[in-house]
Amino acid sequence: VLPWMQYQLHSQTGSARYPQFYLRLWHNVLTLFIVLVANGLFWLVLLLWSALFRLVGIRFFSTLFFETEAFIYVTIGLITALAVILARTQSRLVAAVQKLLTLIATGLLPVVSLLALLFIVTLPFTGLEAISARVSAAGLLSTLTLMLLLLVAIVNEPQKRVLPYPRVLRGMISVSLCVAPIYMLLAGWALWVRIQQYGWTPDRLYGALTVSVLLVWSFGYLIGLLRRGRDPGEWQGKVILSVSLLTLVILLLLASPVLDVWRISVNSHMARYHSGKITADQISLYMLDHSGKLGQEALKSLRDDEAFTQNRKRNRELMTFLQRNKVSPTADDLARVVMIAPGSQKPDAAFWAFVKEQSYSGASCLEPDACVLVSQDLNGDGQPEQVLYNFIVAESQVYGLKEGKWTQKAFARLPDGFSKTQLLHAIAGHQLDSAPKAWRDIIVDGQRLDVDYYNE
Known part of the structure; x- marks a missing residue:
């Protein structure tokens, strides 16, 4: 949201939107990075400070630094404010860090592109079953695609007409961008197989949304490569701006009842149970217990389900979860x-x-x-x-x-x-x-050894 707000407040007449968006996004990311580093280093110093004085029996500083909430809040706020001021005033420092990270990304992009091409060439020989059998397949494929797309966005700065590589490397990167949508289609397929097998969960819903965003992003880059005679930088700007808006909309929907991940997960889990796709023993009471109000309502509905409660062990586990969430009796x-x-x-x-x-x-x-x-x-x-x-x-x-x-x-x-x-x-x-126990304890020289017998 912040880059869009900054653009609206400080838009420059006659300047394209994407270059400003690109610079402000970089500045915001580096500002956050400086804030985290500054806070981390400062608290490491305080940790050393308190540890040294604890060696001589003085716990005052340990209590002040890490157990006094007022000190913690004030310190974090002060260091954060100073770090933000530093990032805003030292523009050359921020630009130097940006340049350094861009150079690192420039070196990594060909490696990631080569990895993407080698893996896609390997798939016909190994088969797709290996992907669907792995729980983390969608996550790994999405991570690879995200790295590739991010590195391209970083290296291909708005002021550059082409990527800063020899023609051979540029061709390899272009081909890897062409196969990026294939990776996301495979990730979506692997994720859908898991959803069909086990239903929706919060992680799978987040994964599906991530795959959707990356699929739009990768297809946008692919269309840009196929548009001969057009400025690829201009099209890349439109793609990234569209993806950022799509991500913003999804985040807003996740914060609303429309994409309530717990509601979707609980309804999916209980629907699979009532339809007979899973048995009573396969119901995840832990997931329902950690799914908020809807999960508690589902647990209460199981209490009245004779098919579920006829098993004493299941009923005992269910009551344990239900009683844990009740007000303790006096x-x-x-x-x-x-x-x-x-x-x-x-x-x-x-x-x-x-x-x-x-x-x-x-x-x-x-x-x-x-x-x-x-x-x-x-x-x-x-x-x-x-x-x-x-x-x-x-x-x-x-x-x-x-x-x-x-x-x-x-x-x-x-x-x-x-x-x-x-x-x-x-x-x-x-x-x-x-009844007395058949197995006895052991006494050695007048000292009794309490013996815990297995299966007795």
């Missing part, structure tokens, strides 16, 4: 909602406060018939532990007192299909018991 909420099993002791307020802080699944106990608390002596010391059965996440947590404070002792997975009714029926029929 200790009073847990004490009021959790059922105390018949014959069990009612714990004190400290117990509920500890459960609230320690149990990640505590919020699920607010659901109807979700949790039951049972007092049961599991170590034979005569003092019953408190066992919290959670049927939503299908596990039980064991809590006990140690030196007058509540601690979590253990947890156990509940069997598939185990319900509150079964637990209460077992308690009423005196069928709730405990």
Whole structure:
């Protein structure tokens, strides 16, 4: 946006638009580069400063530099402002850096062009299957094309009629520009294969938009090469200006509901599930959990999906994601909602406060018939532990007192299909018991070794 605004504010009468756009874009990029370098060097000095004083036990500077937000904001703003002033006032310095980078690009362009030609010649012998089988194929092809197009735009300055190379190299670069659209068509095809296989994701949507922009850019250069007798520099300016406007429009659409990447991704994922293209086990709960409000709505819809929740493991994972996003219950909420099993002791307020802080699944106990608390002596010391059965996440947590404070002792997975009714029926029929472990710990010279047995 900035180069366009600068052109409108400081347009020069009788001057073409692209040369001004080119210079202002270069100036803005180099200004940003100087800002980043200046901030990086300054903070490295501050890091060394704080580290030296920490050696002698003085942490004041470390706290001031890296833990005081006001200092950080003021310092970054000050260094950024000074760097911008430097870039705006030292025009010769900026021009020298631009010239240096242009010379580097001039040396790289033939190498990248040769790479593009060698790879396109290799493809008929290796086959296109190798491209479609690689997850990063579209990204690699897009990167190669972007490097080629950027280097051409940098080297072919507005005031130059032809590229500064011998005729052979100019011909090689022109041929590489002719194959650039082929690369983008291949990248689009590889990306579409992945979309057909796995649906839309934010990364694939960004990739599709990037491929679209590069496809327009590469075809624009190709048309310029085919337009004999016309000024190629003038056409290049029109192409780059058009691509910049297209990129700006896409960025604006991405910031609007029109191209909401999370909405598109969630709708695509759930549509594939409901159409049978993927199974319940292939649903990405992690992706839905990180997809904002629409992702949370999709997770809630799965909670009411019998085909999904019939598997206890899937249901437990789903409830873990849902409960993590809920407001944590208070200790009073847990004490009021959790059922105390018949014959069990009612714990004190400290117990509920500890459960609230320690149990990640505590919020699920607010659901109807979700949790039951049972007092049961599991170590034979005569003092019953408190066992919290959670049927939503299908596990039980064991809590006990140690030196007058509540601690979590253990947890156990509940069997598939185990319900509150079964637990209460077992308690009423005196069928709730405990069993000693068959495998024992080791004692060496009076010292006990806690042995964790596998699959026991």
